[in-house]
Amino acid sequence: MKLSDVVSHAGLAFYAEVALVIFAAVFLSVVAYLFIRGSDLQTLAALPLADDVAAKVEVKQS
Amino acid sequence: MESRLDRFTYDDAIVRKFVTATIVWGVVAMLAGLLLATQLAVPQMNLGLPFTSFGRLRPLHTNAAIFAFAGNAIFSAVYYSSQRLLKARMFSDRLSAFHFWGWQAIIVAAAVTLPLGFTQAKEYAELEWPIDIAIAVVWIAFAVNFFGTIAKRRERHLYVALWFYIASIVTVAVLHVFNSMALPAGWLKSYSVYAGVQDAFMQWWYGHNAVAFFLTTPFLGLMYYFLPKAAERPVYSYKLSILHFWSLVFIYIWAGPHHLHYTALPEWASTLGMIFSVMLWMPSWGGMINGLLTLRGAWGKVATDPVLKFFVVGITFYGMSTFEGPLLSIKSVNALAHYTDWIIAHVHSGALGWNGFMTFGMLYWLTPRLFQTSKLWSQRLAAAHFWVGTVGMLLYIVAMYTSGVTQGLMWLAFDKTGRLSYPDFVETVVRIIPMYWVRAVGGALYLTGVLMGSFNIFMTWRSRPKTYEEIIVEAAPLGPDNLPKRAEPTALEKAGVHVFGRKIDYFTEANWHRLWERKPFKFTVWVTIAVLVASGFEVLPTFLIRSNVPSIASVKPYTPLELMGRDIYIAEGCYNCHSQMVRPLRAETERYGEYSKAGEFVYDHPFQWGSRRIGPDLARLGGKYPHLWHVRHMENPRDINPQSIMPTYAWLLSDDIDFSVVQQRVDAMAMLGVPYGDAVLTAEKTAREQASLIAREIEEQRGPAGLGGKQIVALIAYMQRLGVDIRTPVAEPSSPTANANKQGASK
Incomplete structure (x- = not known):
């Protein structure tokens, strides 16, 4: 008996819809966490600007 | 106790290499695009050569634009920004060099093999199996180098740009491996292990997510x-x-099936793809708004700084494309737009506007820093590039919108007697030729801008x-x-809040996410899952x-000869202009015949449904015309239809069929489960017999003699088979299995 025989008769055709609901729910949870009770993240947002002022201690010719 | 400080340098030499490759391949990709655009307006621009015909060059253009131009731009960005965000030099300079030279070698291999007709015929995944393996090896080297750098980082927090890089590296690897599964039938020939609907599904799961995770x-x-x-x-x-x-x-990962609306794909998958595509609209616009609002208080700079000009228009095009994508995924809109130039407009607003302009914005910002010049050679030339590129892009896109909607409406139109208003396909082609000219002008302008930018960057490099x-x-x-220290109890602890309450607070404050961002391994694993x-x-x-x-x-x-003909169809890239999928729309069944069923494609390794109808659908072509019609048509399409824009394929009448590989190819198909039965033992003999028969019939139709061993005969054998099986009466069922099959056929 092949795997496709087992799966074909297992009545799983609905599971894509279940997955849709699960993924949409997880995604909406992220939205909720961020916008209802999100913490202050502005220091993290400034990381790209910080590398300009990283301690450059020496310049040498290569 | 004072912390020890590490002293290190960044590897900018590798970024300079990737920047140079970005520019060189950008020019190549766009030159190829311009040639293809003129070929559609003037078919003689195919030059009558196999290597320069539209079907073979179009994959070269798309591969060069995506993997050579955009790919090298991505690597420039990743190598420059990751080192700085992680405060670490790349994990291994040798792996960096291997990645760079390996990737360029792959691009050169693509540039050689695609015009020679070596292709797997899956869009944006055309490269044959040895090159696919090379891609996997180089990608793994890149991944090891990238994650190795993360492992030795000196900044605990992973900035958001790095998450996007992580997702890209992981997902592209998964997509490439699963979509490229093929059984070799020679050094530069293979067959997809998937067939028909399954191959189409796998391909567009890959194709759409390549857009998502590469572009x-x-x-x-x-x-x-x-x-x-x-x-x-x-x-x-x-x-x-x-x-x-x-x-x-x-x-995003769910949206792929919207490329297959109204095809033989199961309905539920198509609907699922549409729903997720529509859901994507708002978060994508959130990203666009986030980008544009970053410029709050700095809009004055946009007027003077070419870098910001490119970024603003690039991000705006991201917004346009991510609005248009969900719109096109709605089935009723898709019924009009699919197979038309509307899709070409959509992908080019993304590629030229979003990818192209973001790349040039980055290059103009990077090059003075990488080449250690105080500034760009000419700000005015960069601004001129911006305007020439923008005008070129708008001309291109507006022309393709007009062309797409025009042709789509003409395909669907009925007159008041209930017949197709434009039954002759070529009528709908002639109408859009002026738009092809406008597109070529727009493309030429965009390329001019790229050449201006290349010159500007070259001159900047010269003053290093x-x-x-x-x-x-x-x-x-x-x-x-250097771990963050907990010197004092938190406010909640001081207030005596129960540990359970503190945990809820920790979760709802999104601190869990901040913790994740410091744990790249966990983060990567969850993204992969x-x-x-x-x-x-x-x-x-x-x-x-x-x-x-x-x-x-x-x-x-397929018979052995039909299989060889199918391989010629694939090598010539016919799928770039012709679909093999009649949608269940009245306008299509009137024009082409019975709509396509999933069961028709179970032996199609790979599927050949196509994604654009520059010419008509071929799913029901078999038996429509005599063999001689095909001979004349392939020799010069304008002898049959003076308005045709199809390239000539005269070499098919002189090039020989390689009968020595027939057995090998049939064996490969048999290994994939195609039930050839005893025929698998006599493949070459069977192919020669069928070729002689077709050649004799061509002679009887007063066609040229001596075509028995020529490629045209194999191609005709294949084309005359298309759509024939479904019209063939089924023998009386003699077993329960056959009975079940017959019921399946009626679905």
């Missing part, structure tokens, strides 16, 4: 790093960037110092000494639940 997420990483740098202010909302990231990981300065940077290593689970939920049922692909008893494998 979107890494460029968003680029945006989240280089835009704040150029604007000299942090991204508008870090929260929005988190939302943007997870929306792409959780939703004799030797580059190497900047030594200091930063504290990550280690137990999300991608794999979503893909599995969506793709696997079509492979494992048989009711998704009902079988049809009358559908039989």
